[in-house]
Amino acid sequence: MKVTEKLEASHKSSSKTTFSFEYFVPKTSQGVQNLYDRMDRMYEASLPQFIDITWNAGGGRLSQLSTDLISTAQSVLGLETCMHLTCTNMPIEEIDSALKKAYDSGCQNILALRGDPPINSNKWEACEGGFNYAKDLIKYIRLKYGDYFDIGVAGYPEGHPEEKDIELNFKYLKEKIDAGGNFIITQMFYDVDNFIDWCDKVRAYGIDVPIIPGIMPITTYGAFLRRAQWGEINIPQDFLDKLDPIKDDDELVREMGTELIVGMCQKLIDSGHVKHLHIYTMNLEKAPLMILDKLGLLPTEGEYNGAQEAMLPWRKSLNPKRKNEEVRPIFWQRRPYSYVARTSQWAVDEFPNGRFGDSSSPAFGDLDLFGAPLIRQSSKKSLELWSTPTNLNEIANLVINYLNGSLKCLPWSDTPLNHEVDSIMSNLIALNRKLIITINSQPVLNGIRSNDPIHGWGPKDGYVYQKQYLEFLLPKEKLPVLEKKLAGNEILTYFAANSEGDLQSNHPDGSKANAVTWGIFPGREVLQPTIVEKVSFLAWKEEFYRILEEWKLNFEENDKVASRDFLQSLIDNYVLVNIVDNDFISKEDSIFSLLMSL
CATH class of the missing domain: 3.20.20.220 (TIM Barrel)
Incomplete structure (x- = not known):
């Protein structure tokens, strides 16, 4: 404007x-x-x-x-x-x-x-x-x-x-x-x-x-x-x-x-x-x-809320090509820079009526279109922030420091956490202490008013909903155990992929988008601003492991051999997993209970 x-x-x-x-x-x-x-x-x-x-x-x-x-x-x-x-x-x-x-x-x-x-x-x-x-x-x-x-x-x-x-x-x-x-x-x-x-x-x-x-x-x-x-x-x-x-x-x-x-x-x-x-x-x-x-x-609070009324859970781009965009995959929740860069080549009609476009879009193709390094911190700054981890306990401690606010970013999370995860904070910390490294998450919401100061978004006279979502790193040998526990489970749906791209899932139709956030507002259709979907998950998996590769290269350039070797073992021996609890009414922390039992 x-x-x-x-x-x-x-x-x-x-x-x-x-x-x-x-x-x-x-x-x-x-x-x-x-x-x-x-x-x-x-x-x-x-x-x-x-x-x-x-x-x-x-x-x-x-x-x-x-x-x-x-x-x-x-x-x-x-x-x-x-x-x-x-x-x-x-x-x-x-x-x-x-x-x-x-x-x-x-x-x-x-x-x-x-x-x-x-x-x-x-x-x-x-x-x-x-x-x-x-x-x-x-x-x-x-x-x-x-x-x-x-x-x-x-x-x-x-x-x-x-x-x-x-x-x-x-x-x-x-x-x-x-x-x-x-x-x-x-x-x-x-x-x-x-x-x-x-x-x-x-x-x-x-x-x-x-x-x-x-x-x-x-x-x-x-x-x-x-x-x-x-x-x-x-x-x-x-x-x-x-x-x-x-x-x-x-x-x-x-x-x-x-x-x-x-x-x-x-x-x-x-x-x-x-x-x-x-x-x-x-x-x-x-x-x-x-x-x-x-x-x-x-x-004032009233002026602030008034200015934010049209906002989605993520801040909308002012690029005219994206004026209809109202849906994004949740995987880039903490990496808005790389997501917009990766989808910057989309044509106007790839945001039809504000909905997520064709999942086979080249927007999720070559990471080179991003141009800049995937880790937004310089080599020196990354060493200051994240030191030189040589084992999983040290990675877990970095994530815990990020969760409690003493770290503002991680290699895979550019933006600091807000208070949205407070209700599941103890579970997130417990999982990391069990060496299940959490990457991204959101709590369940069942009809929270859209003007809620923590969870609200969109016009103030509506209601917002969320399915509980968790993304994490799991040792490869634990994946068959997880798959067995989820066999026949239609409520907890998952995608899991290793660095080579091998995909495991129990989604009934993995090509379909699963809305994990939505809002109901007077006079308009249901808004579904974040989704989980197979092709975009595979693109995010590629980006995530490339982030680890860049981090490893930083250790290599600074002669941190033990940290370099540890990062390589993480890349080789861990799978990236996300689970959605599709029962947004239940007050049970089903995902966390399942993972703690592993």
């Missing part, structure tokens, strides 16, 4: 000031993965209207990271996204590539900038085949894409460092708007009175698009001064008077800096000139959320 349309709709329905976040592209792949997690957490905590992501100009890996972040934020995290795009070191063919990737991901917002001079130059010059000015970039975007994109432009309340003539700055701003700009995001500032005066002059110049102030939190004294000096930003004397005496105490600077920024933002809101705040997060989480909390802008 376009930024201007989203803000207009929000401000029409509520007088509450809205906000957005800006992030920059990290320099390392691990930093990128950490940023995804941070963006996700900040969205859950605050529900920003949109996020924007800076552009790394110059082509190659850096530009690729920018477009990857945009695509993942939009398609996987389901966040409305605005992509920065600069003219610096950007010939037309690279601009075309960036715009196409934004378009394909469903991103409808571009912040069009001339950009800063390259790092190795003090003077800005257009590259061969590139543009000289932001207005030229805007005209080109309009020529190629019409009105598909909302285009933001930069505003400079205290003047541009390269142009001191105030009238010329207004002239250049008007030219950008006349070329097709839809909204203005300003450079950071601290002088509110000057900003308000600048807004009045912008309006007097005939510019009537939304003006969004850029807000920079104060986290350390040194960074505060550097950023102000770099942008030639005026610092009010009262800011200096309050911060200079405590400049050597970072904690006090953060506290005072937050109070100063909150006061500044409140004055902006009270002026009537501002309905939206754009916060430069610097990829930090705490300071932006503290500012919003003190301003009273974090969502």
